[in-house]
Amino acid sequence: MKDKKHLSVSAIENGTVIDHIPAQNLFKVITILGLDKIPNQITFGTNLESKLLGKKAIVKIADKYFERDEINRIAIVAPHAKLNIIKNYEVAEKMLVEVPDQISGIVKCVNPKCITNAEDVTPKFKVVDKENVSLKCHYCEKITDQEHMQYL
Amino acid sequence: MKNKSLVSINDLSKEEIYSILDLAEEFEKSPNPKLMEGKVVATLFYEPSTRTRLSFESAVNRLGGRVIGFSEASTSSVSKGESLKDTILTVANYSDLIVMRHPIEGSARYASEVSPVPIINAGDGANQHPTQTLLDLYSIRKTQGKLDNLKIVMVGDLKYGRTVHSLLMAMSRFGASFTFISPDELKMPKEYKMYLDELGLKYEEHSELAPNIKDADIVYMTRVQRERFSDPMEYEKVKNAYILRNHMLEGTKENMKVLHPLPRVNEINTDVDTSPKAYYFTQALNGVYTRMAIMALILGLK
Ligand SMILES: [Zn+2]
Numbered sequence: 404m405k406d407k408k409h410l411s412v413s414a415i416e417n418g419t420v421i422d423h424i425p426a427q428n429l430f431k432v433i434t435i436l437g438l439d440k441i442p443n444q445i446t447f448g449t450n451l452e453s454k455l456l457g458k459k460a461i462v463k464i465a466d467k468y469f470e471r472d473e474i475n476r477i478a479i480v481a482p483h484a485k486l487n488i489i490k491n492y493e494v495a496e497k498m499l500v501e502v503p504d505q506i507s508g509i510v511k512c513v514n515p516k517c518i519t520n521a522e523d524v525t526p527k528f529k530v531v532d533k534e535n536v537s538l539k540c541h542y543c544e545k546i547t548d549q550e551h552m553q554y555l
Numbered sequence: 556m557k558n559k560s561l562v563s564i565n566d567l568s569k570e571e572i573y574s575i576l577d578l579a580e581e582f583e584k585s586p587n588p589k590l591m592e593g594k595v596v597a598t599l600f601y602e603p604s605t606r607t608r609l610s611f612e613s614a615v616n617r618l619g620g621r622v623i624g625f626s627e628a629s630t631s632s633v634s635k636g637e638s639l640k641d642t643i644l645t646v647a648n649y650s651d652l653i654v655m656r657h658p659i660e661g662s663a664r665y666a667s668e669v670s671p672v673p674i675i676n677a678g679d680g681a682n683q684h685p686t687q688t689l690l691d692l693y694s695i696r697k698t699q700g701k702l703d704n705l706k707i708v709m710v711g712d713l714k715y716g717r718t719v720h721s722l723l724m725a726m727s728r729f730g731a732s733f734t735f736i737s738p739d740e741l742k743m744p745k746e747y748k749m750y751l752d753e754l755g756l757k758y759e760e761h762s763e764l765a766p767n768i769k770d771a772d773i774v775y776m777t778r779v780q781r782e783r784f785s786d787p788m789e790y791e792k793v794k795n796a797y798i799l800r801n802h803m804l805e806g807t808k809e810n811m812k813v814l815h816p817l818p819r820v821n822e823i824n825t826d827v828d829t830s831p832k833a834y835y836f837t838q839a840l841n842g843v844y845t846r847m848a849i850m851a852l853i854l855g856l857k
Binding site: 512523543546 | 639640662
């Protein structure tokens, strides 16, 4: 089993491995971190077995280390994600993501009558529930929950 | 409060609320202080709300200030597609304070972030209308002598009613207890009931009006709007359940007052108007003193 996993997603020499991403949110993680716009070598695997999540995804980004607040952005779609910082094929450090208190510019406000959906205004939210991730709009004060989340 | 915008009732501390009400009381006693001489207030009404606009304009005039503005977006530069930000930045050059009514929710918060002069939110869609809540608080304190530990009965559209939601949030800070009377389809949303639960405040829910106002200090009526109902038959069933009539006031408390944000349609029968418990027209008058107080404090004139 362990060997098969190694075959499906190859090892990297230096960089970051993001593990325990819910399979259905893999592409959201890619978008949120802007991985679709960087030149680094990226490999990913999805629908891998996971005791915790049922099906999980994993992303390996060569030669890239993230800032703390950058990585916390993915907490809203992958609250259980684990990061392995790889140096010289070895795990040099492990990190967990933390759902931030506030987020800005990642998620759309669910309210179609909100100013952020009417004019060129960056949506900002207060995270009111970190467990299930629900967000209160700084402008219209409506709640956007995980189920209705759309990404910018 | 000096130079601060007023976007939501929740932005105000209890002390700030009291200072607004105290100053409103002072203005009620001498309603024409020339404190705002040389000041210009812009009233930007992107959707019509004649009452609110007139109340603000009356307040500015009583303070000796001047008013500029528009009352319909379709006749202004807005119809040419100018962004809210550009309008605010432009109008801020012409005024010391901007009063804005806008159909888009969150527009007032946004305007307050881009504006170099203070913004007073005169209603942003279904979101906030803090000056209405402050005049309600003023009316409640004036008629009850206090804000603490009162029994508030809210009647009508409790689901979409912005005024009842804000009043609930405000009065819950003073330890009120509540009775909600509404048709099933227009019940108070769960989030507000959860909020009261968290604070340990009592509330009851009923669908009948007359038997449930006996121990009320305040009966806050709102309109049940036909367009809120998916089924017109449902509306027909409930519309008459919420007409307050004079005979229903028998046996209610001596100090009880009937409030309504106005305009009313038929939810308060005109035979209530002569009752000493009818307070909705005076409530509207109180709006002028309250708005005078808010503007004077924001402009640092008091
Ligand atoms: Zn919003």
